[in-house]
Amino acid sequence: MVYTIIVKCESEYIKKSSVKTAGDFLVQKIFLGSEKMLMKICAKCGRKLPQGTKCICQNDRHKLYNAARRDKDKNQFYQSQSWRRLVAMVKARANGLDEYALSQGCLETGNTVHHIFTIDERPDLTLSLDNLIFLSAKNHNHIHKIYEKDAAEKILLQARLCEIVKGRGTQKSF
Ligand SMILES: [Zn+2]
Ligand SMILES: [Zn+2]
Numbered sequence: 001m002v003y004t005i006i007v008k009c010e011s012e013y014i015k016k017s018s019v020k021t022a023g024d025f026l027v028q029k030i031f032l033g034s035e036k037m038l039m040k041i042c043a044k045c046g047r048k049l050p051q052g053t054k055c056i057c058q059n060d061r062h063k064l065y066n067a068a069r070r071d072k073d074k075n076q077f078y079q080s081q082s083w084r085r086l087v088a089m090v091k092a093r094a095n096g097l098d099e100y101a102l103s104q105g106c107l108e109t110g111n112t113v114h115h116i117f118t119i120d121e122r123p124d125l126t127l128s129l130d131n132l133i134f135l136s137a138k139n140h141n142h143i144h145k146i147y148e149k150d151a152a153e154k155i156l157l158q159a160r161l162c163e164i165v166k167g168r169g170t171q172k173s174f
Contacts, residue, residue: 038051042057042058045057074119077119086127086132091134094110096134097110098110101139103167109136112134112140114140116161116165118147130165133164
């Protein structure tokens with residue numbers, strides 16, 4: 001058995017020596033078979049890996065996996081009772097109407113609850129009623145297209161949607 005002893009020095013790992021037994025509590029021991037290599041810690045995920053190599057958390061398959069994992073968590077959230085309860089509240093608050101269309105003087109039936117600030121952006125606002133707006137599928141798509149297209153427009157639109165939600169209830173009836 002060969003242990004490579006690696007001592008952490010500032011930001012670098014420096015190989016000190018090879019020994020046959022473990023035992024020094026000051027050093028970090030990594031068993032590497034007959035190979036001796038310098039190791040580093042991935043800044044993104046904390047995995048130990050050979051210096052000069054790319055961590056698996058940075059490869060496409062892993063990124064994809066993480067994205068799929070997030071989607072799965074999201075799906076579970078959208079199935080949850082707390083979310084369904086919120087949907088019912090937002091729908092009732094909007095009287096079943098698309099609040100964005102209503103702000104433009106149009107009466108359209110809504111069917112979708114939209115997070116003004118997305119769950120990825122502001123996870124803390126996931127369950128906040130002030131962050132939720134009732135929309136038709138058409139306007140929901142329209143809004144998401146703007147979100148994806150242009151960062152500046154997105155910010156303006158989010159501010160506007162917040163205003164609509166805030167002003168709800170004080171809107172004049174037609
Ligand atoms: Zn990593
Ligand atoms: Zn949405």
